[in-house]
Amino acid sequence: MPEDHAPHPTDRARLRRTNQRGSYDPASLYAMLDANPVCTIGYVIDGKPFATPTLQWREGSHVYWHGSSASRMLKKSLGQEVCLTVTCLDGWVLGRSAMHHSVNFRSAMLFGTAFRVEGPEAKTDRLKTMVDGFFPGRWDMLRPMTDQELKATAVFGMEIDEGAAKVRSGPPIDDEEDYALPIWAGVVPTRTEFLPPEPDPRNLDGVGLPDHVRDFRTG
Template structure:
């Protein structure tokens, strides 16, 4: 069942060091989740931490991620306390001292008890949302999923009830203390951006299958969420 998120941080989401970089409002959290589909999910399995990269997508006030139903992490994750992180790197920050070097970034951490989606119809609906959130309208053009494929797909969900964002956006030279500003070394930013190249077609495409416009102009974070 969906639960609304609170703008008040919890003990786990409160940013204690450099709290001015914290954002607890839903708009900031949603924007980062929607801009970066790649997430890392932290589990504790057999007493040891395991962090798994995966794709996440947001539906309202929940995030979802999937994998093989035979996956040890997905099977163990249902009902487990997990941490999901999503990060975007915006710039490398070069200061006049090693201590002040940093990274401009946007990140989200979501804590909570993972919930498994087991109903086949619900699985199909959520997987359709995943595909169409990345590539709008693509689901309806694909060969339909088989019952076995649905069964072989594990799906976990987490409410955004306990989530926070961290946003670091230092201007060029902005991390240097006043006493360092005269030091004779280059300081500033190296901007970092995700870029996509020209799509590469499968070599066995049937004649006449054109590159869809939405695929040609696909960029991170630009699909409807």
């Protein structure tokens, strides 16, 4: 699928409220997915709703996630429509009234039909992309996966074809008359911070810290 494949704003994906904060172009959706590897997959099992957190990664116009081959979520979602969401919290917004408290955030909601990545080579390629996407070059320095490990791991994906990105940024938006009140208002910014790596106490002597760990970043 070409990189410029364009998701489309379907009726269920289109934002109804504060729609000025929404966008449907590939660049916006891709940016949201690339900024936060933690997602939630929503699906239905036997008529009942479930939502499961997991890791996701993007390759072009597809998004992938993985789990145990025995996972009920993955088995039941095969060939079914699922909803994938990601959210980044950027700040707490404090207004001059409770009504106008909010948060600054970046988010995306995608809809699609889940497919299973079949075959050991294709599955290995997807997993390698996931690992190297977070830590470039790490896959090739690891012990190769065994056949049993690969068999125990399922990789699913879906085309990024239907969805919306939504962003809220900036100061509070209060009622005009409230700006005259002597109440502090503003934003408490938040961010994800990566702390210094903590080595496994069972590392062998002389094993140094790889650059891809020292320089780890996401988004």
